[in-house]
Amino acid sequence: MLTQEENDLLTQVGPGTPGGELLRRYWHPVAVSAELTHEHPTRFVRILGEDLVLFKDKSGRVGLLADHCSHRGASLLYGRVEERGISCAYHGWLYDCEGNILETPPERNDAIMRSVKHTAYPVRKFIGLYWAYLGPSPMPVIPPYDIWVRKDGTRKITVRPVLDCNWFQPMENSADSPHLEILHQAVSGREAPANTTRGFIDDVESYDYHVEEWGALIKTRVYKNGEVDHHPLIFPNVLRVGNRTQIRVPIDDTHTWHVVVAFTPTEDGSIVEDVEDLPFSYDPPYKDPPDARYPSARNKMDTVPQQDYMVWETQGAVANRTAEHLSFGDRGVVLLRNVLRENIERVQAGLDPLGLVRDPDLAMIDTNLDESIEMERRGRPVGSRAGRAANTRDT
Ligand code: FES
Ligand SMILES: [Fe+2]
Known part of the structure; x- marks a missing residue:
């Protein structure tokens, strides 16, 4: 029998929880690779309590970004992919796979582009799955079982x-x-x-x-x-x-x-x-x-x-x-x-x-x-x- 605190320790996975921090030390699969295509270039991913969007841009790069746009929070699931990344459907803010903001229509706001980094996580394709790493640097590798x-x-x-x-x-x-x-x-x-x-x-x-x-x-x-x-x-x-x-x-x-x-x-x-x-x-x-x-x-x-x-x-x-x-x-x-x-x-x-x-x-x-x-x-x-x-x- 555990106390409630002990049960929480073993089961909570969100950011900042002790269990969530442990789980963030490992790579985790987030999607079947065959399901991310040029016809369907975005997928919603919820993992470890975080809402994210997996996308493949028109250059073939794959990124995993926080779902809510850094501008005013629309979902990037509906973003339009282009060569340089994914562009929010609402006002067109453009993100690359590392979460850099490349454009801020309608104007070009250099201050925001310099100071704001959208949450982005590294992605690897391995055994037919996309894997993500949500932990601190340096990244480990996916174990070669x-x-x-x-x-x-x-x-x-x-x-x-x-x-x-x-x-x-x-x-x-x-x-x-x-x-x-x-x-x-x-x-x-x-x-x-x-x-x-x-x-x-x-x-x-x-x-x-x-x-x-x-x-x-x-x-x-x-x-x-x-x-x-x-x-x-x-x-x-x-x-x-x-x-x-x-x-x-x-x-x-x-x-x-x-x-x-x-x-x-x-x-x-x-x-x-x-x-x-x-x-x-x-x-x-x-x-x-x-x-x-x-x-x-x-x-x-x-x-x-x-x-x-x-x-x-x-x-x-x-x-x-x-x-x-x-x-x-x-x-x-x-x-x-x-x-x-x-x-x-x-x-x-x-x-x-x-x-x-x-x-x-x-x-x-x-x-x-x-x-x-x-x-x-x-x-x-x-x-x-x-x-x-x-x-x-x-x-
Ligand atoms: S909410 Fe995404 S560009 Fe405005
Ligand atoms: Fe069983």
């Missing part, structure tokens, strides 16, 4: 529905191993367990958790038949499970963008040439009506991701951790909270947090991807009650 940089395979992107709750709920879930055997016991195609309260929990001998210094909390699950599954929660907001990374980008305190990047290696290890943009798709809504919150909305429960969304969202827009009762089975969650708190404190002390990479030449980071892919190919051991073919895809 194997699943993101290996060249012997193909990637695709799935955008899940916007999650109507705080980002730390899916992350706690990713450090909560026992829920797999209980919550996900009844995915379609899988034979029901004998006891629905215990689900498939008795197939598991033990759960363990530890932190690795490259930036991950590793969950280990030892099954009674001797098989072992371990995969990383990559701090702070990525789950790598099987051949996928689930990236949970905080939109604000009560909404989270959930984008999945999957990697499929070639059978023979052959190298696949980089492509400009990756194939992508959107998952249909997980609840009805799609824009309502629990309890007005009814969550679907047919698939593992839908089941996860149900528990994440019904914990509340921000889970009330002042009213919880943790047990031994929640020790992964407790460890993750401690890691988050410690790293918030590291940032407050002027230090780099866990997993931050500054070396652009750092060798590929091994997340134990091959073993996870092999494990998923075989299917998780599920005892005698259900076959391997009915493997769940855990989160």
